[in-house]
Amino acid sequence: MRQGPAQIGEVSVSGSAMSASADGWALRTQGLVKSYRRRRGVSVPAVDRLDLNVPAGGVHGFLGPNGSGKTTTIRMALGLIRADAGQIEIFGTQVPQRLPEVVDRVGAIVEQPKFFPNFSARRNLELLATGIGTPPAQVGKVLEQVGLSERARDRYKTYSLGMKQRLAIAATLLKDPDLLIFDEPTNGLDPAGIHAVRLTMRQLAGQGKTVLVSSHILAEVQQVADTVSIVGQGRLLAEGRVRDLLASAGGGFVVRATDPVATGELLRSAGFRLTQNPDGGLLVTLAPDGSAVDGAALNRFLAERGIFAAELYRQTDSLEQVFLDLTAGVALGQPSPPAPPTSPARPPATSQPPGSQPPPALPSSSEPLR
């Protein structure tokens, strides 16, 4: 980082300068760049001058559409691939240069880990624990932490997808890390599985850990994250507390119809922007002309096509809407909007466990947000 660790946190919060220890941040990147070479030798940036600030403690959502550079960023932070430029710190320690110093404080699921299908969950974890020199007693503890104690003796191959994912989380907990990095942990899970993983993430945060969770489903992470970084095309679009970002959102309309698939297709083909509402129904966030949705016009549009919504109501709280506002009118796959001005970081005042205090402020969301 440009600032040495001692300066990290020399910031102004509510008008008063305060300093935070380097541990005030779990992970930070500055000017991070990674390009991949495509056919004909053209280099395309997957991560583009990314400044990421993940406060220590709490759940931090790393959000953005498919292909926005989340996995690439995570892989660089874990030393799995090399950055072209920029810097990364984990708990104030520069990585990958000094990764061995912090590696034990980090647990990550980037791809589905391999477990032996015919071994029980407990046996699989015992093998892993032996491999990394963790006391076997830790196995029972991590199974308890992810709510798998009851099924620990069942064979891995009999596990549901959600249980497999929770076992993967348990594996990352064996080292009792301070920072957990989960790349799209709810991919492919049913609502019950998603709920269980969410609950696990909240519980881990409650124990003072930092959970960095990436997802392309903004609405889903909105329910579990204290703070988020929203990226688009490799660049930071917004960062801050979820509640601050939501306060800036324009909202949309939720439509509940008897045939949500057909209704969704109809709306999409007419040019409406929509997404799945986390509590059910379709969340229509933008009218075909890119303007805010007019509830009466939406109702009329549906009725004229023989669709009578069982419910249609205004929904104001949506990170999806924040994202759409930030990329206003710029369709995904188009050039990204200019990067937000780099504002000085606002790290937590202390490194207390997050469960005991509200999430710390992040770089001002008022800068990148309108």
Ligand SMILES: Nc1ncnc2c1ncn2[C@@H]1O[C@H](COP(=O)(O)OP(=O)(O)OP(=O)(O)O)[C@@H](O)[C@H]1O
């Ligand atoms: N090994 C690779 N070689 C070439 N291009 C790559 C490679 N890995 C990723 N990319 C490209 O880099 C961009 C960012 O991909 P990345 O997987 O980091 O995005 P993501 O935000 O994690 O997406 P998703 O939500 O789909 O997982 C994409 O355009 C992708 O096609």
